[in-house]
Amino acid sequence: xxxxxxxxxxxxxxxxxxxxxxxxxxxxxxxxxxxxxxxxxxxxxxxxxxxxxxxxxxxxxxxxxxxxxxxxxxxxxxxxxxxxxxxxxxxxxxxxxxxxxxxxxxxxxxxxxxxxxxxxxxxxxxxxxxxxxxxxxxxxxxxxxxxxxxxxxxxxxxxxxxxxxxxxxxxxxxxxxxxxxxxxxxxxxxxxxxxxxxxxxxxxxxxxxxxxxxxxxxxxxxxxxxxxxxxxxxxxxxxxxxxxxxxxxxxxxxxxxxxxxxxxxxxxxxxxxxxxxxxxxxxxxxxxxxxxxxxxxxxxxxxxxxxxxxxxxxxxxxxxxxxxxxxxxxxxxxxxxxxxxxxxxxxxxxxxxxxxxxxx
Amino acid sequence: xxxxxxxxxxxxxxxxxxxxxxxxxxxxxxxxxxxxxxxxxxxxxxxxxxxxxxxxxxxxxxxxxxxxxxxxxxxxxxxxxxxxxxxxxxxxxxxxxxxxxxxxxxxxxxxxxxxxxxxxxxxxxxxxxxxxxxxxxxxxxxxxxxxxxxxxxxxxxxxxxxxxxxxxxxxxxxxxxxxxxxxxxxxxxxxxxxxxxxxxxxxxxxxxxxxxxxxxxxxxxxxxxxxxxxxxxxxxxxxxxxxxxxxxxxxxxxxxxxxxxxxxxxxxxxxxxxxxxxxxxxxxxxxxxxxxxxxxxxxxxxxxxxxxxxxxxxxxxxxxxxxxxxxxxxxxxxxxxxxxxxxxxxxxxxxxxxxxxxxx
Numbered sequence: 063x064x065x066x067x068x069x070x071x072x073x074x075x076x077x078x079x080x081x082x083x084x085x086x087x088x089x090x091x092x093x094x095x096x097x098x099x100x101x102x103x104x105x106x107x108x109x110x111x112x113x114x115x116x117x118x119x120x121x122x123x124x125x126x127x128x129x130x131x132x133x134x135x136x137x138x139x140x141x142x143x144x145x146x147x148x149x150x151x152x153x154x155x156x157x158x159x160x161x162x163x164x165x166x167x168x169x170x171x172x173x174x175x176x177x178x179x180x181x182x183x184x185x186x187x188x189x190x191x192x193x194x195x196x197x198x199x200x201x202x203x204x205x206x207x208x209x210x211x212x213x214x215x216x217x218x219x220x221x222x223x224x225x226x227x228x229x230x231x232x233x234x235x236x237x238x239x240x241x242x243x244x245x246x247x248x249x250x251x252x253x254x255x256x257x258x259x260x261x262x263x264x265x266x267x268x269x270x271x272x273x274x275x276x277x278x279x280x281x282x283x284x285x286x287x288x289x290x291x292x293x294x295x296x297x298x299x300x301x302x303x304x305x306x307x308x309x310x311x312x313x314x315x316x317x318x319x320x321x322x323x324x325x326x327x328x329x330x331x332x333x334x335x336x337x338x339x340x341x342x343x344x345x346x347x348x349x350x351x352x353x354x355x356x357x358x359x360x361x362x363x364x365x366x367x368x369x370x371x372x373x374x375x376x377x378x379x380x381x382x383x384x385x386x387x388x389x390x391x392x393x394x395x396x397x398x399x400x401x402x403x404x405x406x407x408x409x410x411x412x413x414x415x416x417x418x419x420x421x422x
Numbered sequence: 423x424x425x426x427x428x429x430x431x432x433x434x435x436x437x438x439x440x441x442x443x444x445x446x447x448x449x450x451x452x453x454x455x456x457x458x459x460x461x462x463x464x465x466x467x468x469x470x471x472x473x474x475x476x477x478x479x480x481x482x483x484x485x486x487x488x489x490x491x492x493x494x495x496x497x498x499x500x501x502x503x504x505x506x507x508x509x510x511x512x513x514x515x516x517x518x519x520x521x522x523x524x525x526x527x528x529x530x531x532x533x534x535x536x537x538x539x540x541x542x543x544x545x546x547x548x549x550x551x552x553x554x555x556x557x558x559x560x561x562x563x564x565x566x567x568x569x570x571x572x573x574x575x576x577x578x579x580x581x582x583x584x585x586x587x588x589x590x591x592x593x594x595x596x597x598x599x600x601x602x603x604x605x606x607x608x609x610x611x612x613x614x615x616x617x618x619x620x621x622x623x624x625x626x627x628x629x630x631x632x633x634x635x636x637x638x639x640x641x642x643x644x645x646x647x648x649x650x651x652x653x654x655x656x657x658x659x660x661x662x663x664x665x666x667x668x669x670x671x672x673x674x675x676x677x678x679x680x681x682x683x684x685x686x687x688x689x690x691x692x693x694x695x696x697x698x699x700x701x702x703x704x705x706x707x708x709x710x711x712x713x714x715x716x717x718x719x720x721x722x723x724x725x726x727x728x729x730x731x732x733x734x735x736x737x738x739x740x741x742x743x744x745x746x747x748x749x750x751x752x753x754x755x756x757x758x759x760x761x762x763x764x765x766x767x768x769x770x771x772x773x774x775x776x777x778x779x780x781x782x
Contacts, residue, residue: 157669160692161722166693233721237438309517333518333526346714360523362594362727366717 064422065190066401068110068119074405076398079120082192087135087407091146091196096186096215097420098124098392099401100149101249103174104340104409113345122189122420123149123173124223126205126215128319130192132273138199144210145202147195148370149173149223151185154200162372170197173332189401191422203374208382216395216419220225220254220388221377222272224417228255228315229377231338232257232262233311239263244330245285247317248276250391250417251340255315256285261380264313270298275413278388302330312334316365317341324349331361339365396420425550425782427759428470428479434765436758439480442552447495450558452505456575457548457780458484458585458752459761461609462508464769465702472564473705475535482549482780483509483533484583485576486565490552498559498719504570505562507555508730509533509583511545514560522732530557549761551782563734568742576755577777580614580748581737584777586730588615588675589737591698598651599623602665604690605645607677608636610701610751610777615675616645617748621740624673626665630658635773652777662690670688670695676725677701684709692723699725755779 065079068349084089103122107117129143141147152159152167159167174187186193195201209218209374220226230252243264244253248271259267269285271277277288287305289298302311310332316324319341329339343349355361380386393416396404404418426438442451463482466475474613486604489503499505512519512527519527534547546553555561569578580586588611597603603624605615608631629645631637632647637648646667649658672690676684679701687697688711703709742747754775756764764778 101753157667161694163694166719234720307517334521334523342717344717348711348713351708357702357704357726359526359722359728360594362722364720364722364723364724366720369720 063191065187066099066121066398068106068115068121069117070106071110072409074107074121074402076401082186084131084133084197085194086196086386087133088197088199089133090136090195090202092125092127092147092193092195092202093130094125094127094188094191094193094422095212096126096219098219098223098418099189099404099408099418100124101251102342104405105345106411107405109346119368120187120190122176122187123175124219125188125193126219126222127193132244133196136198139202139205142207146218146222146374147173147188147193147202148203148226148374149405150370151201151366152371153197153198160202162369164369164371165367171259171302184213189398189420196256202369205341206378206382207220209378216389216392217381217387219419221374221381222370223368224250224391225254225258225372225377225388227340227368228297228317229258229373230256230368231255231315231317231340231365235263235315235336235338236311238263238266241312242268243301243313243315244268244270244302244311245315245317246270246272246323246327248273248280249339252315252317253280253283253391254316254388255415256280257283257386260284261386267350268302268311269307273411276416279416283390297410306332311340312336317415319343319349321347321350324351326354328355328359328361331359333359335364336364339363340368391417392419395416395421398422423551424758425547426481426758428466428481432467432468432769434481434762436468436761439550441757442546442554444491444493445554446556447493448557448559449493450489450496450499450555450562451491452485452487452507452553452555452562453490454485454487454548454551454782455555455572457482457777457782458579458583458765459549459768459780460484461611462702464765465705467765468632469706479661480547481534482547483535484579485548485553486582487553492558496699496733499564501560502690505678506565506578506734507533507548507553508581508586510727510730511556511561511734512731513557514525519560524728524729529762541614541736545718549758549780561731561745563731566738566742576749576752577747579739579779580751581734581741582730584610584751585614585737585748586620586733587700587728588677589618589733590728591675591677591700591725592618592673595675597624597673600625601672602626602628602662603673603675603678604628604630604662604671605675605686606630606683608633608640608700609677611687612677613640613643613751613776614676614748615677616640617746619645619675621643621746628662628665628671633646633771633773639776643750647694664676667691672696673698679703679709681707681710684711686722688712688715689721691719693719695719696722696724699727700725706765717768727773751777752779753777755781758782
């Protein structure tokens with residue numbers, strides 16, 4: 063079969079790879095109907111070697127598809143089922159799975175990241191024709207009937223990573239109705255944080271980003287205000303002051319977590335406020351946190367890698383009812399052959415390219 | 423009147439200072455019956471100039487006493503009342519006071535720290551005969567009848583800072599019954615964190631410190647286990663593993679917050695766990711946080727300067743019923759004249775000296 067392989071910085075290729083197959087009784091094999099290219103794939107693309115991911119690594123961790131085969135112990139899904147995979151596979155029964163912290167599953171791991179974060183044996187990347195899913199019962203979510211059709215794939219797929227990641231940042235930061243929520247970063251997670259923020263009844267959702275097209279998309283998805291902080295670096299603070307009587311937003315979603323953005327989050331947040339961080343820039347360098355500010359303001363910092371499976375089943379009804387629709391983050395859909403070009407366009411932040419869906 | 427004055431690093435003196443008096447209609451003047459010497463006083467003692475606190479600054483922020491005079495707008499306390507002051511004075515009516523985040527009061531400040539943290543005009547340090555209390559209604563807590571006698575002062579006084587600070591670290595970290603709680607640091611706050619931890623129904627409270635006498639006191643106050651991590655640096659990890667099936671404590675109280683202790687907290691805490699930090703070592707240097715660990719474990723970091731007044735009124739019944747008794751942290755009681763020697767003994771970590779009460 064064919065799949066996308068990381069061969070070195072700025073070099074991903076579509077190659078013939080071993081066919082996905084059952085390796086154990088708890089496995090399933092899923093034929094991918096739609097996969098995603100994620101910001102963390104770009105992180106590999108830029109820094110792969112630094113992350114311990116070497117040439118030959120299979121990439122991609124977002125996918126929906128149809129179950130083709132299941133091992134003899136699998137009970138929750140069956141061949142023919144349309145399923146969504148969270149980006150992290152998990153056994154479903156260890157102490158961490160029991161409390162829905164699936165990303166800390168004692169035997170779990172991340173699709174397309176297995177070189178650094180798991181000891182789970184060969185796991186296919188999602189940007190391929192088929193994927194072996196370890197611990198299928200503890201990992202896969204069957205897509206509800208109303209959404210189980212190809213035309214819904216682009217709405218369903220973001221629940222497996224970017225939408226749930228956005229919701230994870232928010233959930234930890236516990237907004238209450240009437241709060242002002244600042245979202246830093248206009249990538250897919252930041253944009254969907256604006257979308258997910260609407261579920262908490264905020265009085266305002268302020269998106270801070272660097273790209274006019276993305277900021278416009280953020281407004282469409284739920285931001286009440288959007289500021290280009292590269293073009294107008296001095297515009298954000300007075301807007302936040304105006305919206306909060308000078309006290310600052312109660313919640314900040316840090317979808318970037320660069321050194322500077324984390325400092326900005328601490329400086330912006332209201333005393334007693336909460337910062338939810340899910341950005342991966344910390345892997346490129348530690349955040350520049352003003353600790354005296356953190357201490358005197360009593361800021362809570364929460365977040366981390368998202369246990370998406372905690373959120374997927376809670377989101378189905380909202381997706382079915384049309385309360386949420388994350389599909390606008392996909393600006394492009396390509397076949398496998400065009401994935402290398404899509405990585406390049408996303409990495410270059412080409413205007414109009416936010417996130418790419420892959421139809422293998 | 424007489425009071426303790428910081429004159430430079432390692433130099434505090436008892437001097438004749440201006441009499442405390444009413445400056446405004448919301449003020450009260452309190453005659454101090456018992457004051458405390460706090461770890462943060464030692465911070466000034468060591469680093470005063472670096473904190474922006476210059477020679478001539480009045481010090482001390484923990485006190486109980488008797489109201490002598492009140493301004494015409496004061497309603498909640500009257501002359502003759504025995505009162506406890508939280509270490510931070512607060513107006514009681516601004517947006518932050520309304521949500522009990524008194525340390526972010528828009529016009530509040532810290533007794534004995536006014537040079538850096540408030541714009542509230544001259545505020546006496548607590549280590550003196552009398553103290554002017556700004557915003558008396560929003561600051562002072564009247565001591566309940568059953569505790570309003572000199573013999574209870576040493577039980578009452580820690581509620582104004584060190585016990586409430588310990589409780590603040592814990593409250594933010596939200597232990598639930600059955601959790602294992604690790605307390606880092608065997609100063610007064612760490613010892614009282616062991617004491618306060620017992621209120622949350624933990625399965626174990628592990629105290630990590632450096633002083634045999636303090637560790638023993640920690641056991642007396644509520645720790646189920648105590649480890650001297652200087653003498654036995656390798657003993658803590660296996661103990662925690664044994665108590666938690668290898669998963670780590672759910673809650674860590676970081677009462678030191680030195681670079682190394684904060685790293686140790688992140689390394690020790692269970693995935694999904696919470697770190698409550700109240701240590702002031704961050705003012706001496708940023709904590710050395712392993713951000714990859716923080717991200718992958720989904721650690722929540724909470725804490726900061728304690729809004730003690732949030733906790734005092736909740737603790738009265740527990741103190742009255744004898745459920746808690748923080749007075750054992752006071753290893754010595756001295757008069758004003760002996761305060762400089764007490765600072766020196768505490769700063770030198772002399773065996774047997776944990777915390778000093780001052781009877782002016």
